[in-house]
Amino acid sequence: MPLRLRELTWMQLPVWPPQWAVTDGGAGEAGVLIKAEIRKDRLLEYIYIEADDSGHKLRGITALGNSRHLKALYRTISQHIGKPLTEIGDLEIRM
Numbered sequence: 001m002p003l004r005l006r007e008l009t010w011m012q013l014p015v016w017p018p019q020w021a022v023t024d025g026g027a028g029e030a031g032v033l034i035k036a037e038i039r040k041d042r043l044l045e046y047i048y049i050e051a052d053d054s055g056h057k058l059r060g061i062t063a064l065g066n067s068r069h070l071k072a073l074y075r076t077i078s079q080h081i082g083k084p085l086t087e088i089g090d091l092e093i094r095m
Contacts, residue, residue, distance in 0.1 A: 002092035005076070010064045015073070016089045018049045018060035029085040031058055036078045038070070047074050051085055069095050 006029075008015035017029045031053030039048045039061075046063040047070065064070045073093060080088050 002094050004089065005073075005091050005093060006089040008064070008073075008093070008095075015062050015064060017085055018047075018058075018062040020058050020060035027058070029089050031056070031085050033077070033081055033083055033085060033088060036074065036081065038074050045070055047077065049077070 005016040006014065013019065017027075020027050031051040033049065034052050035048070035050035037048050039046055044063055045067055046061045049058075049060050049062060051058040051060075062073070064073060072095065076091055076093050077088060080091070
């Protein structure tokens, strides 16, 4: 059964919109996706996301506990560079 991105959760946190770590204004689903890449540190593999909200840069992450699911999520998100975050949140994904 497909789910919209904003319906996904991991560890009781929403997967979408991303958990914004650094903003110079804005948050939530405001703005346009400008970058998405898979990154990995010692403890976690995640998707690093940058967005632009009327000139305000947003930087954050989203994660899933399963590497295969994370890669599927990344493929979906990365195909929508330049699209509004609200539109991306409406996308459906099969896990």
